[in-house]
Amino acid sequence: SDPDLVARAAAAKAALGSKVFVLGHHYQRDEVIQFADVTGDSFKLAREAAARPDAEYIVFCGVHFMAESADILTTDSQKVILPDLAAGCSMADMAVLGQVEAAWDVLTELGIAEETVPVTYMNSSADIKGFVGRHGGVVCTSSNAKRALDWAFEQGSKVLFLPDQHLGRNTAVLEMGYSLDDCVLYDPHKPNGGLTPEQLRDAKMILWRGHCSVHGRFTLDSVNDVRERVPGVNVLVHPECRHEVVTAADHVGSTEYIIKTIEAAPAGSAWAVGTELNLVRRLALAHPDKQIMFLDRAVCYCSTMNRIDLPHLVWALEELVAGRVVNQITVDPDTAGHARAALDQMLALPG
Ligand code: 13P
């Protein structure tokens, strides 16, 4: 990265001292991650944001829904900054509050809303988390989805899982013993989600039709292809991947789990990793004694994570030095209150 920008970022951080705390998601660019005070998956970063009440500014190098969650979990006087407002998430955009309310109305009319617990993946807007909090549900991340679903099935007999169908299906089927027939796919663009009343009544897991455009690109062919090319390779994927990919893989888990698994792997072992490319490249560089490769032949970054680049980070930090807060992310108090209930429920999950 540009040495001038590196020096400017370092100088701005030094000038701000303990007033600023920089959080970096594992999918961020190298040029940005070098300035993170803490790196993590979305669960770890939510906990870190909540644990830094002394930092006046939290600069969130990640995507919009993560910065919203940080704003909800921090104190009123703290300010959360997203260096580029265009850093959204296509999966989070697949569940819009009006659509989810319409789906809930369908369940209410069928008389099954009462027994349904809404669970939303962290990768959703504050509006959706607020909806879930209002209806007694919980937020989950890829590192605690099973625990969140265990909790939800203690509260009710059905779950409405938002917005990532794959995390919901993979967790229910591969970790909890539900069958594929226990899951239905609710399409918000079709009347009644494209489902019959019987299908909705019989389902245990009502999965929202959302997915991650990055992890959704890995296919069964990617797995078969790498197994052919590299005999003995271990396939390690994120649970946002399609069901058939996760089923065919050897290990599945959140980004934090992926990192720990690679760290614990013996020297000489070979790993094909199915997650965002910035992280896979860093893992490969950090473990030259292991053979670490990207699961697919095609290059696959998360384009919105990549929006946060060094120029944007430098700009946000230098503006803070000048006493100006740019790109602050705020959630309205009513939404934040309900979303906080669903986030606190997640943070209180046992284990
Ligand atoms: P985790 O950080 O929970 O592994 O989620 C991955 C992701 O897609 C973040 O956007």
Ligand code: SF4
């Ligand atoms: Fe969203 Fe997928 Fe990018 Fe994560 S990797 S921010 S889920 S599009």
